[in-house]
Amino acid sequence: MNYDKGEVCPFCRLSRKVEIICETATCVAFYDGYPVSLGHALIIPKRDVASYFDLTNHEREAMNVMLQYVKQKVDERYHPNGYNIGINVNEAAGQSVFHVHMHLIPRYKDDVPNPKGGVRGVIPSKQKY
Structure with a gap:
């Protein structure tokens, strides 16, 4: 799965x-070890698959159901003002762990000077429109 020297996928052996x-039987959610904001969470399928597009319909649905639950838990604990939800697919899109993972990134008022464009910021010159 694109790991050097026989490394094990970090999501298959969580710290x-x-x-x-x-x-659940299908997926697991946990707080990100390298959060970009307070409450940043990851949702992953238990099956070790690299691309979101290779998931089964059942796995995608399970992740979406869990997303709703995790959002509720993050709301209760951290009270964010908004969210970004994202999945990186392949190295060109920034994927560095090649086990599908969905980011739930809480956003807070004034955490950046101008949040307009949200996820469009992955290509900075295209964020503002």
Whole structure:
């Protein structure tokens, strides 16, 4: 799965330090070890697959159901003002762990000077319109 020197996928062997938010037979959600904001969470399928587009319909639906639950938990704990939701697919899009993972990134008022454009900011010159 694109790991050097026989490394194991970090999502297949989660650190004991990871705070699990919830888990089902199909997927698991936990707080990101390198959060970009308070409450940044990841939702992953348990099956080790690199691309979101290779998930089964059941796996995609399970991730979306879990997304709703995790959002509720993050709302209760951190009270963000908004969210970005994203999935990176392939290295060109910034994927660095080749096990599908959905980011739920809480956003807070004034966390950036001008949030207009949101996820369009992955290509900075295209964020503003």
